[in-house]
Amino acid sequence: MNALFSLSTTTKSRLVGAVFIIFLLIAWEVAVDLKWLKIYKFPPPSKCWEAFVELFTSGFPIEQTVDIHIGWTLWRIVQGYVLGCLLAVPLGVVIGSYSLLDKLTAPIITFGRSVAALSLLPLVIFWFGTGEAPKIAIIAYGTFWAMIAHTIAGVKFVDPLLIRAARTLEADQKFIFLHVVIPAALPRIFVGARVALGVAFMVIVGAEMIGTIQGLGALINEARNFYRADITLIGMALIGLLGLGISGVLQLLERILLPWNKGLEEVRR
Amino acid sequence: MNTQENSSKLNDTALGLIGVIALFAIWEIVSYTGIISQEIFPSPSQAVTATLTTMPLSEIGGHVWASLTRVFWGFLIGGSLGIIVGVASGWYAWVGVLTRPLIELTRPIPPLAWIPMAIIWLGLGEPSKIFVISLGAFFPVVTSAYKGMISVDPVLLRAAQTMGLKGWRILFQVALPASLPDLATGIRIGWGLSFGMLVAAELVAANEGMGFMIMHARELGQVGIIIFGIVLIGVVNLVTDYAIGVVIRRQIGKWHTY
Numbered sequence: 001m002n003a004l005f006s007l008s009t010t011t012k013s014r015l016v017g018a019v020f021i022i023f024l025l026i027a028w029e030v031a032v033d034l035k036w037l038k039i040y041k042f043p044p045p046s047k048c049w050e051a052f053v054e055l056f057t058s059g060f061p062i063e064q065t066v067d068i069h070i071g072w073t074l075w076r077i078v079q080g081y082v083l084g085c086l087l088a089v090p091l092g093v094v095i096g097s098y099s100l101l102d103k104l105t106a107p108i109i110t111f112g113r114s115v116a117a118l119s120l121l122p123l124v125i126f127w128f129g130t131g132e133a134p135k136i137a138i139i140a141y142g143t144f145w146a147m148i149a150h151t152i153a154g155v156k157f158v159d160p161l162l163i164r165a166a167r168t169l170e171a172d173q174k175f176i177f178l179h180v181v182i183p184a185a186l187p188r189i190f191v192g193a194r195v196a197l198g199v200a201f202m203v204i205v206g207a208e209m210i211g212t213i214q215g216l217g218a219l220i221n222e223a224r225n226f227y228r229a230d231i232t233l234i235g236m237a238l239i240g241l242l243g244l245g246i247s248g249v250l251q252l253l254e255r256i257l258l259p260w261n262k263g264l265e266e267v268r269r
Numbered sequence: 270m271n272t273q274e275n276s277s278k279l280n281d282t283a284l285g286l287i288g289v290i291a292l293f294a295i296w297e298i299v300s301y302t303g304i305i306s307q308e309i310f311p312s313p314s315q316a317v318t319a320t321l322t323t324m325p326l327s328e329i330g331g332h333v334w335a336s337l338t339r340v341f342w343g344f345l346i347g348g349s350l351g352i353i354v355g356v357a358s359g360w361y362a363w364v365g366v367l368t369r370p371l372i373e374l375t376r377p378i379p380p381l382a383w384i385p386m387a388i389i390w391l392g393l394g395e396p397s398k399i400f401v402i403s404l405g406a407f408f409p410v411v412t413s414a415y416k417g418m419i420s421v422d423p424v425l426l427r428a429a430q431t432m433g434l435k436g437w438r439i440l441f442q443v444a445l446p447a448s449l450p451d452l453a454t455g456i457r458i459g460w461g462l463s464f465g466m467l468v469a470a471e472l473v474a475a476n477e478g479m480g481f482m483i484m485h486a487r488e489l490g491q492v493g494i495i496i497f498g499i500v501l502i503g504v505v506n507l508v509t510d511y512a513i514g515v516v517i518r519r520q521i522g523k524w525h526t527y
Contacts, residue, residue, distance in 0.1 A: 014370070021370060021371065024371075040389075041390055115500075115506070119502045224389055232385045
């Protein structure tokens with residue numbers, strides 16, 4: 001009766017959940033059939049399936065098949081993300097290593113993070129036009145602040161005990177930095193990498209709504225212009241799946257690259 | 270001890286202030302040397318004068334107000350729904366069984382991706398913007414409310430039962446207060462996301478609000494207003510987030526140490 005007293009989510013409850021979703025999908029189909037819901041506003045699952053096939057075969061807009069959209073979105077994310085990380089990580093390591101620099105820049109970094117990346121869209125369009133550059137620039141911007149904040153925190157909050165232990169063992173500054181500080185900071189930096197990826201993914205969908213017909217964000221917006229809600233829904237599902245896929249890959253990477261990292265859940269915010 | 274802590278905090282604030290002033294000074298100087306054309310990247314003082322000469326303060330205030338009302342309603346609707354659904358799905362097992370899979374399936378879709386659907390369903394007016402903003406608040410709040418409920422210490426609940434508390438009174442007097450810290454995290458994340466959605470929604474279609482202000486300035490090529498507006502959006506976000514943080518610490522700090 002009470003979820004608090006019977007915690008375990010058994011296969012039985014998952015089954016019920018799945019049946020409920022199937023029930024909802026059937027109800028949706030029937031509601032459209034009976035004209036309770038307008039088909040152009042709430043395309044039923046059967047129509048969405050047709051849209052799915054259309055996206056894979058002939059594409060939408062015509063010739064732009066789904067692999068092109070996914071490819072463009074991924075390519076833009078990768079470019080902006082790598083650019084943002086390349087700028088943020090070294091800078092964050094430097095700032096985190098010097099307490100004075102950290103104190104001087106703290107409010108700037110807080111502020112930079114609270115400026116919504118998408119609000120830069122008008123500015124980057126003004127600067128670079130509506131091509132690829134503005135999209136990559138705002139992804140880099142969003143990535144940069146999330147990465148730099150986590151990198152600084154990672155370097156700053158290295159357990160002093162580790163550093164003292166290394167000193168006792170007569171390690172020099174350079175050794176401590178490379179073999180103690182950086183490995184100890186990496187788990188937090190990886191949290192930043194995941195947060196930044198979430199930001200990048202969010203921003204790209206918005207950025208693609210302007211000035212392009214390629215990319216998943218463009219796909220759902222173009223479909224809207226043609227009142228193809230079925231395509232929009234499929235596009236949304238693809239965006240969700242892509243997001244899950246990317247964060248899964250990142251988690252896997254983290255496990256392979258940072259075998260010493262066990263207490264990540266505590267650090268996670 | 271305490272005064273020492275205070276003075277070191279004061280010191281940090283002073284250093285931070287110096288950093289901000291230095292940034293603006295560098296920006297201003299670089300702009301005057303003409304390395305970057307002022308028509309492309311105006312200095313802070315130029316951005317402010319350009320804005321204030323073309324736009325009366327009342328107009329700027331009007332945009333801020335329009336945005337704040339929007340984000341307030343969206344956040345209120347999305348947040349309340351999130352609390353209701355999240356708490357119910359944590360308290361009643363059957364609600365959890367039915368709603369959790371649905372929420373977990375839709376959560377990976379960034380709220381921004383709902384904008385086209387919102388426009389198809391609700392048109393280009395106010396409701397579609399509020400819908401998208403409310404999604405930004407809903408998902409973090411519903412998730413944290415649920416997590417908060419299921420991680421309430423069972424000892425607390427059994428103790429309450431032993432003392433004769435029943436049903437809803439356990440929920441409202443024990444389980445809910447115990448889950449508040451989780452909820453508070455969700456609320457703050459939700460506010461930040463709502464704010465991001467606000468800007469996006471106003472960029473796509475609006476005729477007032479801070480997002481509209483900068484998008485309109487772009488059409489007219491007034492780069493000073495764009496920069497002023499971006500900073501303004503950041504400041505409003507920061508101030509409101511801080512205010513929510515203070516309220517949360519006051520209200521929830523009664524029971525929990527942060």
